[in-house]
Amino acid sequence: MKKRFPAVLFAIQIFLMADITAALLMTSRNNLDIRILLSAAFAVITAVAVYMVFSSRNSMQRISEMNDHLETTAGEFMTSLPTPVVVIDEKSCILWYNQLFQEKISLGQDAYGNDFAAYVNIDLNTLKLMKSEHCAVNGCNYNIIAEKYNKGDMTLYVLYFNDETTLVSIKNDFDASHPNVVVITIDNYDEIMQNAKESDKAQASFETEKLIETFMSETNGFIKRTSSNSFYAVIENRHLDKIIEDKFKILDSARNIKIAGKYPLTFSIGVGQGAESLAESEKIARQCLDMALGRGGDQAVVKTENGFRFFGGVSQGVEKRSRAKTRVIANALQDLIANSDKVFIMGHRFGDLDSVGAASGLAGAIKILGKEVYIAVARSKNLALNLIEYVESESGDDIFISNEDAVSLIGPEDLLIVVDTHNKEYIESPELYSKAKSVVVIDHHRKTVNFIDNAVIFYHEPYASSASEMVTEIIQYFNDENDGKIDSCYAEALLAGITLDTKNFVMRTGVRTFEAAAFLKKLGADTVSVKLLFSNSIDSYRRKTQIVAAAKIHRNCAIATADFKSDDIRLVAPQAADELLGITDVEASFVIYKTGSIVNISSRSLGALNVQVIMEKLGGGGHQTMAAAQLENVSCDDAYKSLTKAIDEYRKDTPDA
Numbered sequence: 001m002k003k004r005f006p007a008v009l010f011a012i013q014i015f016l017m018a019d020i021t022a023a024l025l026m027t028s029r030n031n032l033d034i035r036i037l038l039s040a041a042f043a044v045i046t047a048v049a050v051y052m053v054f055s056s057r058n059s060m061q062r063i064s065e066m067n068d069h070l071e072t073t074a075g076e077f078m079t080s081l082p083t084p085v086v087v088i089d090e091k092s093c094i095l096w097y098n099q100l101f102q103e104k105i106s107l108g109q110d111a112y113g114n115d116f117a118a119y120v121n122i123d124l125n126t127l128k129l130m131k132s133e134h135c136a137v138n139g140c141n142y143n144i145i146a147e148k149y150n151k152g153d154m155t156l157y158v159l160y161f162n163d164e165t166t167l168v169s170i171k172n173d174f175d176a177s178h179p180n181v182v183v184i185t186i187d188n189y190d191e192i193m194q195n196a197k198e199s200d201k202a203q204a205s206f207e208t209e210k211l212i213e214t215f216m217s218e219t220n221g222f223i224k225r226t227s228s229n230s231f232y233a234v235i236e237n238r239h240l241d242k243i244i245e246d247k248f249k250i251l252d253s254a255r256n257i258k259i260a261g262k263y264p265l266t267f268s269i270g271v272g273q274g275a276e277s278l279a280e281s282e283k284i285a286r287q288c289l290d291m292a293l294g295r296g297g298d299q300a301v302v303k304t305e306n307g308f309r310f311f312g313g314v315s316q317g318v319e320k321r322s323r324a325k326t327r328v329i330a331n332a333l334q335d336l337i338a339n340s341d342k343v344f345i346m347g348h349r350f351g352d353l354d355s356v357g358a359a360s361g362l363a364g365a366i367k368i369l370g371k372e373v374y375i376a377v378a379r380s381k382n383l384a385l386n387l388i389e390y391v392e393s394e395s396g397d398d399i400f401i402s403n404e405d406a407v408s409l410i411g412p413e414d415l416l417i418v419v420d421t422h423n424k425e426y427i428e429s430p431e432l433y434s435k436a437k438s439v440v441v442i443d444h445h446r447k448t449v450n451f452i453d454n455a456v457i458f459y460h461e462p463y464a465s466s467a468s469e470m471v472t473e474i475i476q477y478f479n480d481e482n483d484g485k486i487d488s489c490y491a492e493a494l495l496a497g498i499t500l501d502t503k504n505f506v507m508r509t510g511v512r513t514f515e516a517a518a519f520l521k522k523l524g525a526d527t528v529s530v531k532l533l534f535s536n537s538i539d540s541y542r543r544k545t546q547i548v549a550a551a552k553i554h555r556n557c558a559i560a561t562a563d564f565k566s567d568d569i570r571l572v573a574p575q576a577a578d579e580l581l582g583i584t585d586v587e588a589s590f591v592i593y594k595t596g597s598i599v600n601i602s603s604r605s606l607g608a609l610n611v612q613v614i615m616e617k618l619g620g621g622g623h624q625t626m627a628a629a630q631l632e633n634v635s636c637d638d639a640y641k642s643l644t645k646a647i648d649e650y651r652k653d654t655p656d657a
Helices: 004-026 032-079 099-105 124-130 165-176 189-193 198-217 237-245 250-254 278-294 324-338 353-368 385-395 403-409 430-435 467-476 488-501 511-522 527-532 538-549 569-580 611-617 636-653
Strands: 085-089 094-097 132-137 140-151 154-163 179-186 222-225 230-236 267-272 299-304 307-312 342-346 372-376 415-419 438-443 457-460 552-554 557-561 588-595 598-605 626-632
Touching (some): 094 099, 099 154, 124 140, 140 165, 165 237, 179 237, 179 278, 198 230, 250 267, 250 307, 267 278, 278 307, 324 457, 324 467, 353 372, 353 467, 353 488, 403 430, 415 430, 467 511, 488 511, 488 527, 538 569, 569 588, 598 636
Parallel strands (some): 267 299, 342 372, 342 415, 438 457
Antiparallel strands (some): 085 154, 132 140, 179 230, 222 230, 299 307, 552 557, 598 626
């Protein structure tokens, strides 16, 4: 450029001189004035051209020097940036980098021509798209910013590494020190202490407070006793995460404290982690505690983004002897019934004797109150069809209607009562539930995540043996002309439900269970008629024995797979699971069977092993001694593998179980 520009000026000068010379030659000799003027112009142009040639040489030299200086300055600036910088091409090949990149990223190695991924573990496609990504490199945390440059056919990316190690450290320390509210309660403290000696009470109180102090000594938080059986604690995240990682060892330690040497104490713990304030944390902790108590206690519950995490739950619940809550519930329910036009009752899908029995007994009591009542059932999918037919024939009432008819009949002033389930996914008719304005829930199963949360009355008693037992107690407190004396067929329906869920009064029976059975017997319930409701055909009995014969033992669990299809498989499989519990050293039984594209698992236990926890690992649920799960689009062999894996995980988490 320095050589070409003066040459152009010189060419312009020659062109002008030639033009003026031609003009002089063409001008008349007599026109002296014009010739003098052209000569003067020629002289001026020549002088200007000569000046421009010499001045342009100096200017271009200065421009060239300035350009070199700017290039040097830009290079020095990029090199001396206080952050690592690297230039890569589209194939992530390193083309240039500064000194800090070599020191902190490549650790002194020559990175020219190498792959960028060899030094930084990051998704370049995401980085190019988002323009910014966080990444940890050589113990430091960086926010990498990408800028794209196009030069001809080549595309380059300049990556700037902003060191945020200090900021991340401060944030982590802030998160670790965030306080959380933890609520601890002693399960059924009043019932356990009711008949204990004063010395036993003092000893238990001393051991409990010592255990709590030991538990808190590993943290920098504090704990306060708010009542005889409740504690409030505030614990930082750093210590709470360690407690969660250890699966709340305090639950196991609490069981070693026994009143009078035979009644173990159990804790229920609600954790309010993840809240922005202490008020919100306390609210979450209370919700988690309610969930723990609703599942039978002896467990800790932590709320997560996807639901709840459960720890513990290996002990049997202690029966509550007080009926004060039942009386309050009965009075409130009777008021709701009185203020409703009609009452609709439904249980869970594939209803059993407990579900249909509880609904029938409650319907019989509501009829005495003078209200129109209906029970919604899907007869083709009901496992207690014999009980439905028995109640219809003995009572002469047309109270059982289809789900479709119930949906069409229910109005805004009607009441819906859900029995033997509290899970929205298991109810008989979701359409009926969604259309109902007022809902009451009566259930004994351990609380699950997807529970009915809009119930006017949520009567949930996980210590009860069955929903039929709960209904039996409720109707005793109904104020009617017959003092709760329902027809004998309804009493027999309730007794059948209790008999089913207690395995003929063997499992999960308490004082209140036998009191309920005695009340039903007093109403005229015939035990022989109840026994006949459990009878099977010879073909069903053969299918049951076929399942039992195919059982395998895995870690003290009997697992059987029904590799055949039958119309009564849903009835036969649970019965086979009950039979398998009679095998020596078997703590739990599981029967796998297929209906359509769904693989079902029916599980039973004697209480030493919590089958509910195992079924929850497979997406199911239920009670500690009776639970089930459904797996879609899998084979029975895959279900068997998933089940054994869930059992192994349960054994690992609860080695003493």
